Amino acid sequence: MDDSSGLKHKELEFTLAAVSQLSSSSLSSSSSSSSSVIARFSADSGVAELRFHRDSEFIDGFNVDIGTSQLFKLGPVQSLCVSESFGARIHLPNGAIAASKSKFDYKIEPSSAKMYFHYYGQLLHQQNMLQDYVRTGTYYAAVIENRVDFTGRVVVDVGAGSGILSLFAAQAGAKHVYAVEASEMAEYARKLIAGNPALAQRITVIKGKVEEVELAEKADILISEPMGTLLVNERMLESYIIARDRFLVPNGKMFPSIGRIHMAPFSDEYLFVEIANKKLQEYSFLFTHVNVLRPSPVSCFIKFQGLLPETHLKHVIYKCKIMLSTPMLVLSATEFSFHHALINYTGCTVDFALYVPPPYPEEIAGSFLAATELLWCRSHPIVWVCIPRPVVDAFDPRLLVSPPLCHVIDFNEIKEEDLFEIDIPLKFIASVGTRVHGLACWFDVLFNGSAVQRWLTTAPGAPTTHWYQIRCVLSQPIYVLAGQEITGRLHMIAHNAQSYTMYLSLSAKMWGPGAVQGGILQTSSGKLDLKEPYYRMSQPQSYTMAQDQQPQQLLQAQAIPIHTEDLDEAELLQQPSENTGPQLQ
C-alpha cells in the first residue's frame, strides 16, 4: 500500500463467520466460540498482515503475513482459509518461532495424506509399479540413453519410493542423488540402496515431504514419477513443481518435462448399460435415512438402506472412515466429532454413529469428501450423496468416435496454482455416426533428454500400463452423425483429498442446414470424482489384440530397446510381468 493513498496505517476489519482451523496454543480454546473473534487486515509496518482479535484484545501468536500467503476456498459456500506459503510462523510462548504447516499440509486433508503415504509405504504397491515394465523400462531407457544429462550432476528423486529411479540416475553417472520419500518406504529404500554398495555411496535417502525437507545443495536435474490416473490424480504433480522451485538450479532439467492429457469421445454400449445398472444399485443405498436421537451429547444414527452388495461394504466403511476425521473443515462453526464408525452390518444395512454436540451448524457445504457430498437440510440433517466415478480399464481404440485432442502441461513452466483448476474446452469432429457415451482420456509424458527423446504413453492400443485408460460416462448418450461437431468442456477442480472433482459436458452441434447458426442439438453433462475411479478389471478385457495383429511400432515399443553401449547394466531390469489389481496411480 502506498503512502499517497493514505492507506498505509489503515486497518480493514471484519468479523469472522467461523474459526475452526487456527490452532496456535492461544487460539485453540476459541475454536468453537467464533463470534467474538475479529480478523483485521493491517499494514502498520509496511508489512500487510492479517491479525486476529478477541474482545478487542490482539491474540498474540497467530498473525499471517499476507505477502507470503495464499487463499484456499474450502467449499462453494463456506469460508476461506488463509495460510502462509512456506508455513505459518507460530510464535511460541518461549519466544521461539516454530515452522508449522507446509504447503502440502495446508491443501491436503490429513486423513487423505495418512492413507496415501500408508499406501505407498507398503512394498506390495511399490512392487506393482516396479513390475509395470512399460513404465519402469521407459524410465530406465530414458535415463541410461541420456547419460550425458546425468554424468557428474546432482539429482533429486522426487518421491523416490523404493529408490529405483535414484539407482538408475546413479548408474547413469550422477555425482550425487538425493532420494526424497515421505512414506515409510524411505526405510526400505535405504536398505535396497545399501544392497548396491557401488551406487549407495552416491545416494542419500531423505525421509520427508519435498515441501518440507532441506537439501545440502541445489539439483541440476529432477527425476520423478508423479503421474496418477489421468496424469493429475493424487496431486503429486504439484509436489514435483514445488520441488522444482525449491531445489532445481535455473534451467535445470526435469525428467519428465512435459505431460499431455489426451481426450476423445467414445461409444461403448456395454459400458454404458453396466454403469447405468450400477448407478441404480448405488443410489438405492446412498439415499440415507437419518434418525436424530437426543441423549447427551446428541447422536445421529445414519442408516444406509437398500441393497448393499458385499463388494460395496468395504467401500462404504472406507468412506465412513474418511468422514470420521474430516468434518472439522466443513463444519467450521461447530465441533463435530464422530464417536465410532461401524456398529452393525446385517446383510444389507450398515449403521454408524456420530456425535454432534449442539449447537447445530446452520449450513454444511462442501464437496471435499472423496466421492461423496455432504449436504445439510433441516428435516433430515444429513444427506450423503454419491458422486459418480470414472471407469479405469483398457479399451479398444476403435471405440473412439473422433481423433483425440490434447492438453499440454509443461512441468518446466507451470505454476503450482495452475494445477488447482484445469479447464479444457473440447471440440471434436465425429468420424462415424454413432451414440457417444462419454469421454475417454489417457496421458503421456516426455523425457526430453539431450541425447534421446522418449515418450511414456498410456494410450489405448499401446502396451498396457498400470494406469490403463480412463473413461467418464455420460448419464445420457448423444447421437452424432459422421462429420458432426461435438463440443464441450472438461473442468477439473482440485480437492483436498488429493484428487479432482470433474465437471464434464458434451454437446452435439447442429449439422447440415442451419449449422451456421451454431445451434446445439443435444447436451449431456455430469460431475465425477477422480479420487477413486472404478477399476473395471473383473470384466473381460474389452481390448485384446493378438500379437500378430499388433501394429509394428507397438511391438517395438514393448521391447523398449535401449540405445546405449552399457548393455550389461540393462540386464538389471526384470522381465515384464502381469499387472495386479486396483491402485492409486
Ligand SMILES: C[S@@+](CC[C@H](N)C(=O)[O-])C[C@H]1O[C@@H](n2cnc3c(N)ncnc32)[C@H](O)[C@@H]1O
Ligand atoms: C508413484 S510413486 C513413485 C515411486 C518411485 N519413484 C518409482 O518410480 O517407482 C510416488 C512416490 O512419491 C511419494 N510422494 C508423494 N508425494 C510426496 C511428497 N510430497 N514428498 C515426498 N514423497 C512423496 C509417494 O510416497 C510414493 O512413494
